[in-house]
Amino acid sequence: LSPAKVAKSERRGWIIPIGGGEKKVNSPTILSQFANVCGGENARIAIIPTASQLPDTGARYQSVFHDIGVDHTVVIDAETRQDCEDQGRLDALEQATGIFMTGGNQLRLSTTIGGTAMAKSIRRHNADGVPVAGTSAGAAFLCEHMIAVGRSGPTPRHGKASLAPGLGLTNRAIIDQHFRERDRLGRLLTALAFNPFATGIGVDEDTAAFIGPDNVIEVHGSGGLTIIDPSDIEYSSMDLARAGKPISLMGVKLHILLEGDRYDMATHSATPGAQAGK
Amino acid sequence: LSPAKVAKSERRGWIIPIGGGEKKVNSPTILSQFANVCGGENARIAIIPTASQLPDTGARYQSVFHDIGVDHTVVIDAETRQDCEDQGRLDALEQATGIFMTGGNQLRLSTTIGGTAMAKSIRRHNADGVPVAGTSAGAAFLCEHMIAVGRSGPTPRHGKASLAPGLGLTNRAIIDQHFRERDRLGRLLTALAFNPFATGIGVDEDTAAFIGPDNVIEVHGSGGLTIIDPSDIEYSSMDLARAGKPISLMGVKLHILLEGDRYDMATHSATPGAQAGK
Numbered sequence A, B: 001l002s003p004a005k006v007a008k009s010e011r012r013g014w015i016i017p018i019g020g021g022e023k024k025v026n027s028p029t030i031l032s033q034f035a036n037v038c039g040g041e042n043a044r045i046a047i048i049p050t051a052s053q054l055p056d057t058g059a060r061y062q063s064v065f066h067d068i069g070v071d072h073t074v075v076i077d078a079e080t081r082q083d084c085e086d087q088g089r090l091d092a093l094e095q096a097t098g099i100f101m102t103g104g105n106q107l108r109l110s111t112t113i114g115g116t117a118m119a120k121s122i123r124r125h126n127a128d129g130v131p132v133a134g135t136s137a138g139a140a141f142l143c144e145h146m147i148a149v150g151r152s153g154p155t156p157r158h159g160k161a162s163l164a165p166g167l168g169l170t171n172r173a174i175i176d177q178h179f180r181e182r183d184r185l186g187r188l189l190t191a192l193a194f195n196p197f198a199t200g201i202g203v204d205e206d207t208a209a210f211i212g213p214d215n216v217i218e219v220h221g222s223g224g225l226t227i228i229d230p231s232d233i234e235y236s237s238m239d240l241a242r243a244g245k246p247i248s249l250m251g252v253k254l255h256i257l258l259e260g261d262r263y264d265m266a267t268h269s270a271t272p273g274a275q276a277g278k
Helices: A030-039 A059-066 A087-094 A105-111 A117-127 A185-193 B029-037 B058-069 B087-094 B108-115 B115-129 B187-195
Strands: A017-018 A044-048 A074-077 A098-102 A132-135 A145-150 A161-165 A173-176 A199-203 A207-211 A214-222 A223-229 A254-257 A262-263 A269-271 B015-018 B044-049 B070-077 B098-101 B132-135 B143-152 B160-164 B173-176 B197-204 B207-211 B216-221 B224-230 B255-258 B262-264 B269-271
Touching: A017 A199, A030 A044, A030 A059, A030 A098, A030 A214, A044 A059, A059 A074, A059 A105, A059 B160, A074 B224, A087 A117, A098 A117, A105 A161, A117 A132, A117 B108, A132 B269, A145 A185, A145 A254, A145 B098, A161 B160, A161 B207, A173 A185, A173 B029, A199 A207, A199 B132, A199 B197, A214 A223, A214 B108, A254 A262, B015 B029, B015 B197, B029 B058, B029 B098, B029 B207, B058 B070, B087 B115, B098 B115, B108 B115, B108 B160, B115 B132, B143 B187, B160 B269, B173 B187, B187 B197, B187 B224, B197 B207, B216 B224
Parallel strands: A017 A132, A044 A074, A044 A098, A098 A132, A173 A199, B015 B132, B044 B070, B044 B098, B098 B132, B173 B197
Antiparallel strands: A017 A207, A145 A161, A199 A223, A207 A214, A214 A262, A223 A254, A262 A269, B015 B207, B143 B160, B197 B224, B207 B216, B216 B262, B224 B255, B262 B269
């Protein structure tokens, strides 16, 4: 489940976690920007509604993308692990220039798609340059380490975040969604404290982190990203904390980024967007 | 934290989880076999006692390896994240032909070493062919997905296993240790049920899984390996289960392997050892 190898002549596709609640009518900025990086009017977007239990989720996004100007969309109804091995569905996915996973329950994504031919196909597409976006549960599922369940609140506590293996498009980041709306700073800090090698990306609603092939993140949307850089943590009591108790964490670095701002996960540096200082 | 890239001319080193309680005197089979793959009498073994809180753990293993015939050992006392960036310790590690991590608490390993120069060095060594072994907590830490904490018992239950990012030498396996002694089938099944892409390796005490560069596992020691292959799971209720409740899992394949038996993680096939059928 490490990222599929990027062929030398290719560049990895965008990885695009969306915090949930993205605008779908009247200037749907994020979905339009996603359609742009997938080829604009020539995009062929595969919609995977597996996380959702509602029967019309896929069709609803087809309609939204149609209104944006993308005529070629296909809903891949993968409800079981058998569906994820089905050649017809894999063939439909093969044509995609962009892949979009809806919200719902991220454990439905990992238990249904994880380890199947469909998971391999999505990883291969992304390694070959195809953008892969997910909103809410779809965002949580994108990376190698996924927050499966957790509790709200600002303080990191033993047991506040429970991790599970995700799709594995990158392992440099751990995503959390509905971030400030649901007060999830504590659970993202907890998830990072286990092993402070990754960057935490808390994504607000109607906001997206466009993670480029160079692992530079661009912010789009009306909310913000909370970037948590644990690389210089000086002390953590995670290994000593007992169930439910708070955790000491010293030396965590935090960035709040808005539309147009950037963050480089390789160099751990943030850069203001073009609107800054004007 | 994906496996460091293996150079074309090199082969990855052995990855060797030991279930804890390995014999240290009178035919210490596993540690002798580890010393052999590290170069035998010419081995230079770096011992990392970070997981342990006891001051003499490193020296004790030095003595054991000396009795086996390995004169060149060094204890890398990495107690803080700052220690893991220290050039003197990194230089000592640089010379190793084998790396051994002791038991203790796996969260002490991940919180102390995770994301540091020492973690990068161990990953690079292993990618370049150097064997890396760990016993008990040291075994848990080896892979990309590590069981951080959990509960005993045979039944998989929501919340029975809590995962965290480990060292990441491979992501094909999830390890559990003291396996049958502490009745951990339920927690390993739970860990695998989140995303059934990995192979579960339950390692008994005084037993080791020697995972080769070709991802074929050989068993050594007096106990057994419990291999759990979730790749053909037909149904799982992991996404529906509530906190503490049991999980349905249909179609899990199980193998119990003893000394000399092998398991190929790529083809999901087990092969009896030479002693079988004689």
